[in-house]
Amino acid sequence: MIRFQDPTLLLLLILLPVLIYRYIHRERQKRGSIRFSSIGLLKRIRPSLTLRLRHSLIVFRCLALGLLILALARPQSGREGREILTDGIDIVLALDVSGSMDYKDLDPSKTRLQVSKEVVAQFVEGRANDRLGLVVFAGESYMQCPLTLDYGIFLGFLNETQLADETWDGTAIGTGIATAVNRLRSSVAKSKVVILLTDGVNNKGEIHPLTAANAAKALGIRIYTIGAGSEGTITQEIPGGFFGPRRVQVKVEIDEETLEKVADLTGGIYYRATSDEKLVEIYNEIGEMEQTEIKTRDYVNYTELFPAFLWPGLVLLGAEVLLGSTRFRRIP
Secondary structure, three states, rough: EEOOOHHHHHHHHHHHHHHHHHHHHHHHHOOOOOOOOOOOHHHHOOOOOHOOOOHHHHHHHHHHHHHHHHHHOEEEEEEEEEEEEOOOEEEEEEOOOOOHHOOOOOOOOOOOHHHHHHHHHHHHHHHOOOOOEEEOOOOOOOEEEEEEOOHHHHHHHHHHHHOOOOOOOOOHHHHHHHHHHHOOOOOOOOOEEEEEOOOOOOOOOOOOOOHHHHHHHOOEEEEEEEEEEOOOEEEEEEOOOOOOEEEEHHHHOOOHHHHHHHHHHHOOOEEEOOOHHHEEEEEEEHHOOOOOEEEEEEEEEEEEOOOHHHHHHHHHHHHHHHHHHOOOOOOO
């Protein structure tokens, strides 16, 4: 976009047709007449270059005046821009990686952990301007990925997440919450959130889930809890020995009461996911509730263009003065 800082000065361009009119009128008044018996010889005389260019001075003068008037009006080119003013949310996703996450009841072709990782990845793709972190827990817990705005790095750590081996298997929900809360303790974000997914009962660790939840409440951290697993019992294939794998009935045990108390205590919500579709709906719902407020400020950067008119105008004006005093000088 182009604008003039002082557009009223453009009214001076009216002087140009006035100047041209006066010049034409004056040239006509200067015409004289001489009588000759024959002008045949005069017609053979070709006008000199100086004579043919005698009107160039008025052209230079008009162009110079027009350019100088445009320069005085200060033409400017503007580039519009938008500045995003936002305070993102800090979100830590706590993911259960205990042995029971190997069950295939959310999706017959995938384990609970595989389904959870895919749904978390979809959740991450829908975020913007939020720092995300990943905590994994079983019998112990640790920070798989620190809070980051680089979602590519986060997804890389998520893809590398594996089931816990026998040396640290179990379900330490309280420890998982405490690790996530500890990471958010120094956060200065306006909103701090933990999304915890588990498929079991707290049976490991020295920290009770409600103790960790009280710490989160004191720090203004909201916890959403998700219980992942079918209702009742499921059929699970267990590797066998001589007779090969065998199928057994496994009871799904989720401490929903504790998970609900943890969520209520911190201002969050408890969800139960009995299928992969339900789990997707849960994360989408949480994502809609935890939206970053984005404010924008529009602005325009202007660049001064008057030098592009000023210098050519001065050059033309100087050329008009110089030629008028030399080549096209008139004898009174």
